[in-house]
Amino acid sequence: MVINVLVVDDSSVMRTMIIKTMKMSGLPVGTIHQAANGKEGLELLRQNWIDLVIADINMPVMNGEEMIDEILAHPETRDVSIIVISTEGSDTRIERLQHKGAAFVHKPFTPENIRDMVIKIMDLGNSDENDTD
Numbered sequence: 001m002v003i004n005v006l007v008v009d010d011s012s013v014m015r016t017m018i019i020k021t022m023k024m025s026g027l028p029v030g031t032i033h034q035a036a037n038g039k040e041g042l043e044l045l046r047q048n049w050i051d052l053v054i055a056d057i058n059m060p061v062m063n064g065e066e067m068i069d070e071i072l073a074h075p076e077t078r079d080v081s082i083i084v085i086s087t088e089g090s091d092t093r094i095e096r097l098q099h100k101g102a103a104f105v106h107k108p109f110t111p112e113n114i115r116d117m118v119i120k121i122m123d124l125g126n127s128d129e130n131d132t133d
């Protein structure tokens with residue numbers, strides 16, 4: 001299994017950090033796409049096979065929450081795994097996103113924070129012992 005990833009963040013520095021983290025994670029990462037806002041992210045999601053979306057919340061044009069609502073509203077995208085990485089301080093907003101099925105990682109993050117969350121939400125925890133199938 002290979003995980004194709006879409007990183008959506010308006011900061012190119014943050015996108016680069018997240019992409020580097022994913023590449024160094026030891027996880028079976030395939031293609032990594034990147035977008036600078038929710039609208040661009042949705043376009044890439046519709047054009048590519050993507051397993052995991054790692055998204056910021058605060059972005060121009062279309063924010064992360066609006067993008068997630070669009071992802072969930074369409075049958076062809078709603079099964080994708082979603083991790084939100086944000087400085088968001090509002091518990092209400094975080095809970096709302098989690099209720100929608102998104103996992104949440106706070107900025108600033110460590111590479112381990114992201115890797116552990118990917119393992120958790122994509123159910124990769126026992127992939128080492130499960131090579132027989």
Ligand SMILES: [Mg+2]
Nearest residue numbers: 010056058059
């Ligand atoms: Mg931002």
